[in-house]
Amino acid sequence: MAYFRKNVEKVPPELVEKYKEEQRKLARKVVMEPIDFDHIELVAGADSAFIGENYILSVIVVLEFATMREVEVEYSLSEVDFPYIPGLLAFREAPNVLKTYEKLQNKPDLIMVDGHGISHFRRLGIASHIGVLLDVPTMGVAKKLLAGRYEEPCSRRGCRSPIIHNGEVVGYALRTRDNVQPVFVSPGHRTDLEGVVKAALMTTRGFRLPEPIRIADRYSKDLKRQVRP
């Protein structure tokens, strides 16, 4: 049953291997560099919702980094072909997110993606995947751990504990609010460990999720009730 749940049977084994190899290839292109906070004007949040079994609705919201004021919101509705398989999420959602990115009139200096960055089995979560393809700074913000392990961080906002995978620190379990479940942040592309932690804390406004992600999530759910496939 667990086997069925993971949808792996919906994709030919050789195709799965092909995609994994594609990830290893893209993973080599991931660049780790400090975030230049002095030049971050706009931050974006990307999230997707699903309508039925065959349609995906992706949203990208662009905010002014200093004030978290909304600058632009774009979305795209597409038919989905690929099933959800842990580790291969990007092949299901990234295409529609990239399509939405192209519509942006205001290109962000940093994109926060709902999911993981390098805290992934092959160091290529959807945030890294999108970052490499666009060659733009990205970071992952996930609500659940995917790969690696971590110690429970202290209960106050700002507390963090490293996510260790294959002996390497690939991200942090970060507490964005007192006594609330931590979020898992990791570099996507052209960002760094310290930078993603700082960015997540700087864009949080009293809720567990940083504003870019939280607002994108809200839009995806609202638009879902208005948009018709």
Place this chain on the structure above:
DNA sequence: GCGACAG
């Protein structure tokens, strides 16, 4: 071989 597994 067994268990784990973002959205």
Place this chain on the structure above:
DNA sequence: ATCTTGTCGC
């Protein structure tokens, strides 16, 4: 992600 009611805590 999605399907869903009441319930706990600030």
